[in-house]
Amino acid sequence: MLNPAAYAELDRRLAADDAQWRERYPGEPATRQPLHTVYVPADRIRADLVPRWGEQALAALAEHGLPYPEELRERVSRKLATEPIEDLRIDFEDGYGVREDETEDAHARAMAAFVATRPTPFIGIRIKSLEAPTRARAVRTLDRFLDALGSIPPGFVITLPKVGSVAQVEAMVSLCRRLEPMSGQLKFELQIELPQAVLGADGTVPLARMIHASAGRCTGLHYGTYDYSAALGIAPGHQAADHPAADHAKSVMQVAAAGTGVRLSDGSTNVLPVGDTAAVHAAWAVHAALVRRGLARGFYQGWDLHPAQLATRFGTAYAFFRDGAPVAARRLRDYLDRRDSGYLDEPATARMLAAFLRRGLHCGALDPDELDLELSTLDAL
Numbered sequence: 232m233l234n235p236a237a238y239a240e241l242d243r244r245l246a247a248d249d250a251q252w253r254e255r256y257p258g259e260p261a262t263r264q265p266l267h268t269v270y271v272p273a274d275r276i277r278a279d280l281v282p283r284w285g286e287q288a289l290a291a292l293a294e295h296g297l298p299y300p301e302e303l304r305e306r307v308s309r310k311l312a313t314e315p316i317e318d319l320r321i322d323f324e325d326g327y328g329v330r331e332d333e334t335e336d337a338h339a340r341a342m343a344a345f346v347a348t349r350p351t352p353f354i355g356i357r358i359k360s361l362e363a364p365t366r367a368r369a370v371r372t373l374d375r376f377l378d379a380l381g382s383i384p385p386g387f388v389i390t391l392p393k394v395g396s397v398a399q400v401e402a403m404v405s406l407c408r409r410l411e412p413m414s415g416q417l418k419f420e421l422q423i424e425l426p427q428a429v430l431g432a433d434g435t436v437p438l439a440r441m442i443h444a445s446a447g448r449c450t451g452l453h454y455g456t457y458d459y460s461a462a463l464g465i466a467p468g469h470q471a472a473d474h475p476a477a478d479h480a481k482s483v484m485q486v487a488a489a490g491t492g493v494r495l496s497d498g499s500t501n502v503l504p505v506g507d508t509a510a511v512h513a514a515w516a517v518h519a520a521l522v523r524r525g526l527a528r529g530f531y532q533g534w535d536l537h538p539a540q541l542a543t544r545f546g547t548a549y550a551f552f553r554d555g556a557p558v559a560a561r562r563l564r565d566y567l568d569r570r571d572s573g574y575l576d577e578p579a580t581a582r583m584l585a586a587f588l589r590r591g592l593h594c595g596a597l598d599p600d601e602l603d604l605e606l607s608t609l610d611a612l
Contacts, residue, residue, distance in 0.1 A: 255443055256490035259586065261610065263593040264494050265317035265353050266548050267535045268453070272326040273338045273356075281350045285315030287538035291504065295511045299546055303553070307545045310595050315541055317594070318353035318532075321346070323372050324360070324392050325458075332371070339372045343379035346387065357390035357422075361399045374410060383415030388450055392422040393458065400441045404448055418448050420496075424455030426462050429483050439487040449493055452484045453534070456498030472498045472521050472533075485529060497525040499534035504543075515543045522547040531590060545594075552591030559584045560602045567608070585612035 271280065288311045292304075299307065321342050323335065330338075346354055358373050359365035373389065391403055400421070407417040421441060423429070431437045442449055459480055460470035471477065477498070484495055500521055504514035518540050525533055526548065535544055563584045565572040576584070589609050591597035599606055 257492045258490060260492050260494070263352070264531055264590070266531065266594050267316075267533055267541075267544050268318040268320050268353075268496060269316045269535050270320050270322050270326060270357070270499075272322045272328075273335075273342050274327065274330075276321055276342060276345055278345070278348075281316050281319070284538040284541065285311045285313075288315055288541040291511065291539035292542050295504075295508045295515075297515065297542060297546060299550075303546065303549055306549055306595065307542065310545050310549075311541060314352070314595070315538075316351045318355075318386075319351045320354075320390055321356045323369075324357050332368075335368070335372055336375050339375040340379040343376050343381075346380060346384060349384055349386075351386075353386040353388070354384070355388035355390060355420075357392060360393035361391065361402060362393060362395070370406065373406070377410050377412070377417075382412055383417060387418070389417060389419040390422060390453065391419050392455070393424050394421045394441065395425045395427045395437075397437055397440045397444050400444045400449070404444070404446050407448060416448070418450045419445070420451035420453055421445075421449060422453045422455045423480060423484055424458035424462070426459065426480075429480050436483060436487060438483060442487060442491050442493050451494045451496055451532075452488055453496040454481050454484065454498040454530075457501065459498075472500060473524055481528070481530065494532065495530050497521070497530040497533040499536050501536065503537045504539040505537070511539065515539075519543040519547045523551060526551045548594060549596040552587070552594070552596035556588060556591055556597055556601065559587050560604055563588070563604060563612075582612050585609045 269284070277283070289308060292308070292311075297304070323339070327335075327338075342356065346356075356373075356376060359369035361369060389407075391399070394400065403419055407419065411417040421428075423438065428438050428441065429436065438452070442452075454472070454477065456472050456477060457470055460474060460476060461467075463476050465474065465476060481495070481497070488495055500518055502514045502517045504511040504518070522533060522544055525531075533544070535541060562572065562574050562576055563581060564570075565574075566576045566581045566584070574580075585608075588597065588602060588604070592599060592602075592606075592609075
């Protein structure tokens with residue numbers, strides 16, 4: 232009933248929409264995503280920070296133990312000995328506090344020298360917010376830091392906290408253009424710590440517009456457990472990453488980021504594994520449950536605030552990927568070979584099965600020879 236001209240007319244009608252869709256929703260990046268981000272105040276950073284955290288995590292495991300199978304325990308121990316921190320964020324905000332300008336300037340320059348050594352696969356700094364009271368100090372720290380850094384190392388990102396408006400994101404884009412060196416492009420992630428980012432005064436979701444206002448520079452959305460909970464008036468004893476208010480905010484984050492290539496990170500727990508074995512085990516149980524819960528909900532990254540949390544971060548994540556890998560690999564093989572199985576998987580599910588297995592490989596939970604699948608196949612999917 233339709234001639235070729237009708238097809239061509241439809242293509243012309245939708246050409247602008249097609250282009251806009253490709254620009255706004257490029258899909259999930261094929262690059263590695265870290266399992267966690269470790270936040271350390273700038274004044275506490277030392278050259279041996281990364282191996283020291285690994286040693287402290289191994290010491291906690293040795294002293295207090297965890298009920299992991301031997302193979303999993305060995306795998307976690309290797310990780311803690313070789314790559315205990317995947318993503319490090321040098322903090323100039325809440326954890327750092329307010330200092331004399333000369334002091335923060337000196338720390339900013341010193342941290343540039345530290346970042347230049349590339350101590351972790353992913354690294355960055357958290358500046359103060361662009362709210363009026365802290366704006367000048369945030370920009371000054373970033374200026375001093377980047378001036379001393381010179382060039383942008385791979386995996387570097389700026390964390391922008393307490394983002395409350397699209398205008399702040401647009402201002403951050405402009406600032407990055409002014410400050411970035413000739414080589415490389417500055418990227419940033421947004422910390423979702425204010426309810427106004429989730430629901431604006433006009434009843435819309437500013438968060439969705441923030442992502443698209445970033446001109447491709449926004450790489451992640453990080454949930455801020457305690458600032459967000461406090462802003463809603465939730466009592467301190469009930470502020471947690473599994474509170475219903477947190478689930479609502481993170482669901483909005485997830486929907487807003489879907490298909491954009493912007494990745495998600497869960498928040499932290501301030502229940503630290505310190506004290507006697509009973510206290511450490513209780514804190515580990517809280518942390519492990521939150522990590523597992525986040526992974527099951529599609530938040531493959533979270534915050535860690537203490538060296539002993541690395542044990543449960545990697546142990547829980549490794550168990551998650553290892554538990555799911557045999558079924559995921561079999562389903563993917565059946566899909567690729569067009570074999571009948573107990574699942575009616577579609578292309579979108581096949582892509583997620585491949586992504587799940589690649590995440591397990593990237594973090595060290597899985598070895599390539601365990602999957603009976605070519606890495607090129609996973610990459611292609």
